[in-house]
Amino acid sequence: MIPTEYYIFLGSGLFTIGVIGVLTRRNVLVILMSIELILNAVNINLVGFSQYFRAVDGQVFAIFVITDAAAEAAIGLGLFIALFRNKETVNADEIDLLKW
Amino acid sequence: MLPLIAFGILSVVALVSAILVITRRNAVHSVIWLIVTLFAVGGIYLMQHAEFLFAVQIILYVGGIMVLFLFVVMLVNLDVAVRQAQFRRQWQLALFTVLLLVGQLAYVLYNRGRGLDLPARPSLPEPLRNTQAVGQVLYQNYMLPVEIASILLLVAMVGAVIMAKRKLE
Numbered sequence: 001m002i003p004t005e006y007y008i009f010l011g012s013g014l015f016t017i018g019v020i021g022v023l024t025r026r027n028v029l030v031i032l033m034s035i036e037l038i039l040n041a042v043n044i045n046l047v048g049f050s051q052y053f054r055a056v057d058g059q060v061f062a063i064f065v066i067t068d069a070a071a072e073a074a075i076g077l078g079l080f081i082a083l084f085r086n087k088e089t090v091n092a093d094e095i096d097l098l099k100w
Numbered sequence: 101m102l103p104l105i106a107f108g109i110l111s112v113v114a115l116v117s118a119i120l121v122i123t124r125r126n127a128v129h130s131v132i133w134l135i136v137t138l139f140a141v142g143g144i145y146l147m148q149h150a151e152f153l154f155a156v157q158i159i160l161y162v163g164g165i166m167v168l169f170l171f172v173v174m175l176v177n178l179d180v181a182v183r184q185a186q187f188r189r190q191w192q193l194a195l196f197t198v199l200l201l202v203g204q205l206a207y208v209l210y211n212r213g214r215g216l217d218l219p220a221r222p223s224l225p226e227p228l229r230n231t232q233a234v235g236q237v238l239y240q241n242y243m244l245p246v247e248i249a250s251i252l253l254l255v256a257m258v259g260a261v262i263m264a265k266r267k268l269e
Contacts, residue, residue: 002104016205025187030130037121059234063234079263081264
């Protein structure tokens, strides 16, 4: 029996790595992948608490999070393709059409 | 003891490959390491008797979303990006923000030595068939969220098609 704290520690570690990736990387694809890492950290916490409280509601919410991740990946990659076609760049800090 | 060792191995694999995801120069390598992370997280689900979620993780995440990522990475010419700087100029500020986040998380998790302070664990028996239990909760208690999720997926599908189209007429 593994203490629930360990799942929280693993979840927060994965979340922190994801946040570092979102904040520091320039490549848009790697930023999208870091968001997937963050969503997985959330899922680990949900499943950990679901097992602690002996209720499957947390796992159901994890399924909804995975659904969101699928929608987000489809939209994000569609946006990325549209962007790359117009701007020929993968770097997030070069996409400054609305800045002046 | 054995579950603890398995959990340790799985979490080390997940964390190390997550660090590799955000540090690799080539986006294809990042995708491959992300797949390793997702498999390790799936193993952690399996250890918690969430077998249905494990199957969803493998089929949907690794089989669906990651293939989509790999497809886009292959579609885009990354030769130029590989030779450019990989990190933003404000990375010091970003790391400072992350340190603040880590401090907050550590403060909450430490909680003056009391740990998480969870309410008492209910003494219910563990549901025997995980997939059956998930299905019942999903289609009885969470009927409306399921419908909302289906509309979300429809909107995402239409949006992806429109955005990837060459020209709107």
